[in-house]
Amino acid sequence: MEVRGLPAPVPDAAGPGDAGYRAPFAPDGPAERTASSFAAVLARVAGAPTALVHRTEDGERLTLTGAAGVPAGWARVGHPPARSTLAGLVLMHQHPIISADIAEDPRVPRYAPALELGVRAYVGFPIRGDRQQIAGVCTVVDYRPRQWSPRELAAVDEAARAYAVFVAEQQRADTQRRYLDTLLQSMRIGVAACDEHGRLVFDNESIRRLMGTTLVGTSVREWARRGGPLTDVAGRPLEPDDLPLLRALRGESVRDAGILITTPGRPTRTTSSDAEPILGADGRRLGAVLTVHDVTERRRAERFRDVDRAVTEVLAHADSVRQAGPQVLAAVCEGFGWPYAELWLVDQDADTLVPAARYRAPGTAGDPPGEPGPHDAVTGAAWRTGRPVWAGETPGSPATPLRTSLAVPATSGDRVLAVLSFGAGAVDDPADPLIDLLAGVGAHIAEFVERRRADELSLALTHSKQEYLALIGHEMRTPLTSISAYVELLRESDPASVVDELPGMLDVLSRNSASLRAIVDQLLDLAALDSGHARMAREPVDLTATVRAAVAAVQPVATAAGVTVALDLRADAVVPGDAGRLRQVVDELIGNAVKHTFGTGLVTVLLERPDPAAVELTVADTGVGIPAAEQDRLFERFYRSEHTRQHRIPGNGLGLAVSRAVVEAHHGSIRLLPAPGPGTRITVRLPAGALPDRPAGQGHTAGSAPS
Missing domain, CATH: 3.30.450.20 (PAS domain)
Structure with missing residues (x-):
């Protein structure tokens, strides 16, 4: 028997540790169907009943990828080791194997599956890849001994070469597909x-x-x-x-x-x-x-940039926080689609938050909150801690009406100057970048507040100088001129001739000297309050009785002027402080309201306790009011409004400045509120608890006015 190309004998097949051979074969894919069609053609040209095509990926394991004429009994073989198969010998030794009768060939493994399956004649040619590596085996078998003719052997050899081309193209296509798939997946x-x-x-x-x-x-x-x-x-x-x-x-x-x-x-x-x-x-x-x-991150960055630019633009052209506030809140809320926002300013002396601006998106339901109290934990926490505070749903939660609250402080150094408070249904943006942006908005507002306060202080100082000169030129020069004139008259007149006129002259001298004394006393009083040197009693003051007495004292003047004074005492109020100083403030507010109200006007005096820790006194009138452009100057010293001057209402512009200094010395606040109609509304807020130890006037800057 002739066996060509068979190398030295190989050991008999061993056990499971050998490389595997997978059979039987059932084509179920395009590649397998193509290989089986190829095997059918090979069987015909070689004149063999069965043809097989094996593939290998690693040069060790064989996979049957195509077959033609496979007997049904081959299913009994299972998965024998590749070293026990004739195709495995071709793979291992990388040479063709040609045998006329494998049963008589001593070099064929004793436990080769081909023997069990009744194979007698065998031809196997290696399929070589483009680098001459073994890519598979083309095999034809017969179930009777036979001598293979040169034409048949050449057919198997050419089939192996042809299939090698097919394999190479398939591998290239598979490589391209893998490259493309990896590219797309990555x-x-x-x-x-x-x-x-x-x-x-x-x-x-x-x-x-x-x-x-x-x-x-x-x-x-x-x-x-x-x-x-x-x-x-x-x-x-x-x-x-x-x-x-x-x-x-x-x-x-x-x-x-x-x-x-x-x-x-x-x-x-x-x-x-x-x-x-x-x-x-x-x-x-x-x-x-x-x-x-x-593009979520890119659009978020663009939105953040647009919001920051809009806020910067608003603050660059605004004259006050109250003017800028609504526009700043609108820029933030419209940028993020939030329905509600508030801006609160911190009143350092009164230790409270004052509403400065509010935004509500069109169609938003519900009433806005009032003063932030114990119920407003988010705004209060941001104010007290100086850090942003979330409440409700976390970022990315499903959208529902006002389920998320966020408050961000506007700080300068370690001081909180204002608080931005927002309400939203849901916040999709990550918390850290969003808080960074809002903290930046808060920093812009804090810088704006500081700058406006510095500008207002500078302006107030300039106004103070001008008003002081005007005071010297008018309020003080007028009585001094009158006094000087009467003194000269007395000096130049015959004593006997002025005896009858002397009482009238003395009245004029007394009245003008009293006017000068009042101005000087107020200036000295204001200076003492500003410096903290004013003596201030610390005892319980029945503010209810103080207000009632002040109203009774002004009643005759009001009745003579045709003005009605309505008193509304909604609570008994006792505050710690100086009774005389607080009466001074109440008299100033009610007296001013009566002086600035004409005809059948109305002055309303309201005393209430909006919460257990505070007392509020509100004096409102239906008088001439204060021009909007001048309202920020109301508590400046020497300030007298245009309406006051037009109606020639007497005064020197020091009363409200002194009142503010007294209120702040009691750790309270005094502010002008929007009036529902014509006139003016001023509210004083005082703490109802015990006063902390602090010098009178500390924290008040001469000439400054609230923003």
Whole structure:
């Protein structure tokens, strides 16, 4: 028997540790069906009943990829080791094996499956790859001994070479497919494709993470539906036919289609999609491909930048916090789609928050809160701690009306000057970048408040100098001129001739000297209060009785002027402090209200306790009021409004400045509030508890006015 190309004998097959041989064979894929068709052709040209095609990926293990004419009994073989097979010998020794009768060939392994299957004649040629490595084996067998003719051997050899070309092309195609698949899977851009029937045939890892699911094999409509609701950037739901992939399937080239993707339990993502039809060589549409860019971070950065720019622009052109506040809140809320916001200024002396601005989106229901109290934990916590405070839902929670509250302090150094408070249904933006942005907005506001206070102080000092000169020129020069004139008259007159006129002259001298003394006393009083040297009693003061007495004292003047004074005492109020000083403040407020109200006007005096820790006195009138442009100057020394001067109402512009110094010495606040109609409304807020130890006037700057 002739066996060509068989190397030295090999050991008998061993056990399970040998490389495996997988059989029997059942073609179930395109590659296997192609290899089986190839084997059928090989069997015919070689005149053999059975032909086999094996593949190897690593040069050790064999896989049967194609077969023709395989008897049914081959299923009994199972998975023998490759070293026990004749194809395994070709693989191991990398040479053709040709045997006329393997049963008589001593070099064939004793336990070779071919012997059990009744194979007698065998031919196996190696399939070589493009680098001459063994890529597989082409085999023909017969079940009777036979001599293989040169033509038959050449046919098997040529088949092995031809299949090697096929394998090389298949490997190149597989390599390209692997490269492409790896490229698409590694991309941060989402990619999906559908066939001509709108059925999804591919999606990469990025788009699966974005959509939260993979549904390859389902329709595009079903894929989009299960991935969560899809809307455009304005929040309008997308109809299935408006999906970019289906638009491309209809032949449209889609560019930069903005889509919001919302999946349960995850923040909404903003995407930009492109889609193109896939065309065959004949122009027929074979399907469509979609690319999805997650632009959430980029759009967030743009939105943050726009909000910061808008806030900066507002503060650059505003004259006061109260003017800038509504515009700042609107810029933030409109940028993030939040329905409600407030700006509170910190009154350091009264240790309280004062509302400065409020924003409410159109269509927002519910009443805004009033003064922040114990119930307003978020705003109060941000004020007390100097740190941003979240309450309610965390960022990324489903949208519901006002489920999230956020308060951010506006700080200068270690002082909190204001608090920004926001209400939202849901906050999709991550907490850290959002808080950083709002902290920046707070820093802008704090800087603006500090700058405005410095400007106001400088302006107040200038006004003080001017008003002081005016005071010297008018309020003090007028009585001095009168006194000087009468003194000269007395000096030049015959004593006997002025005896009858002397009482009248003395009255004039007394009245003018008293006027001068009052001005000097107020100036000295104000200076003492500012410096903290004013003597201030510390004892319980029945403010209810003080207010009642002040109203009774002014009643005759009011009645003579035709003005009604209405007293509304809603609570008994006892505050710690100086009774004389507090009576001074009450007299000033009620007296001013009566002087500035004409005809059948009304002055209302209200005393109440808005919370257990505070007492509020509000004096409102229906008088001439204060021009809007001058309201910030109301408590400056020497300030007299345009309306006051026009109506020639007497005064020197020191009373309210002294009142403010007294109130602040009691750790309270005094402020002008918007009046519901014509006139003026001023509120004094005093602590009802024990006063802390602090020198009178500390914290008050001469000439400053609240923003």
